[in-house]
Amino acid sequence: VTILKIWTNIEGVARVDLQEKSPSWPYSSRHCYFSQYTTVWTPVGKRRELAVGTHSFTVKFLLPSNCPTSFEGTHG
Numbered sequence: 001v002t003i004l005k006i007w008t009n010i011e012g013v014a015r016v017d018l019q020e021k022s023p024s025w026p027y028s029s030r031h032c033y034f035s036q037y038t039t040v041w042t043p044v045g046k047r048r049e050l051a052v053g054t055h056s057f058t059v060k061f062l063l064p065s066n067c068p069t070s071f072e073g074t075h076g
Contacts, residue, residue: 002048006041010034010061014068066067 012033019026040057041050 001050002032003043003050005039005043006057007037007039009057010036010038010059012063012067014053033062034061036061 012035013030014043015028015030017026017028038059038061040059042053043049
């Protein structure tokens with residue numbers, strides 16, 4: 001297999017879906033706090049192949065300061 005590159009796209013998304021008996025319901029909203037495209041592997045020279053087997057690649061990213069805290073519970 002010829003490989004040009006291996007990449008990942010990391011997204012931080014908040015989503016809310018509410019159900020209630022009211023004219024303005026149901027309500028749904030989505031907000032993307034960050035989206036980061038990162039190349040984790042590119043070929044060296046003319047060699048565009050990886051050996052058969054398991055490979056791991058390190059991916060690092062910073063969470064923006066405007067990200068909300070996590071919350072899971074009966075009312076959230």
